[in-house]
Amino acid sequence: MQASSSLMSGISELLLLRLLAERQMYGYELARAIHSTTRHAISVGEGVLYPVLHTLERRGWLKARRCTVNGRTRVYYSLTRGGRRHLKKITQDWRRISGGVDAALLDPKYA
Amino acid sequence: MQASSSLMSGISELLLLRLLAERQMYGYELARAIHSTTRHAISVGEGVLYPVLHTLERRGWLKARRCTVNGRTRVYYSLTRGGRRHLKKITQDWRRISGGVDAALLDPKYA
């Protein structure tokens, strides 16, 4: 089961940075890690994954390091200091937004 | 403060349908209701609001009723049966996805 596409945006960025805050990982690995750490609630296709990683790198939040393992090329990504700062910010954004949505779902007459 | 734009999508649909599940409301009213029921975490601009309402109506989830109050035209929206069904579905989607994200934020090594 895949998430309703319209609910997906921006979340991949959050999840990628969160995973890379723990340790460096490569693209293919990240895709499977997102699937498992979200309890199979979210899958990020490769058509989303790689463009997002490139964007995050261009913005200076990730640093890429290429290396070859078993004849296959892997691109390992790690968080920069700016990336860590950005992760903190969008994590707070996420908590505020998801908290707001949950409040609205409980009681639309709130406040 | 406004939500980071990339985290916003699809949420407006969920919040609009949720509010209209309680009672019929008009566009301008819905915008302010979203702001207050989400504890000021989320604002939906008019450039988003009206196109979304038209889309939801076109899909048969909302029914529109125009009327004039104090010389101003209001378009009241109410949920159809299909809209109620759809709300149930995207509410479940939301819980699954936000639960998945929260799990990943807690422990990226999960599973």
Added chain:
DNA sequence: CAGTAATACCTCGCGTATCGAGGTATAGGG
């Protein structure tokens, strides 16, 4: 009474996002 805010609706267009589909290449098992 002029000016501005508030109410209430709407569209256009830029930039950006999603994501399936396709492409390349290697390693390994049946």
Added chain:
DNA sequence: CCCTATACCTCGATACGCGAGGTATTACTG
């Protein structure tokens, strides 16, 4: 020898967010 898994990538259609602009009425304020 082919198929699957690994591992990277791009392209193009579609869709979305959202600021900016447009119209029109009522209500407040100096």
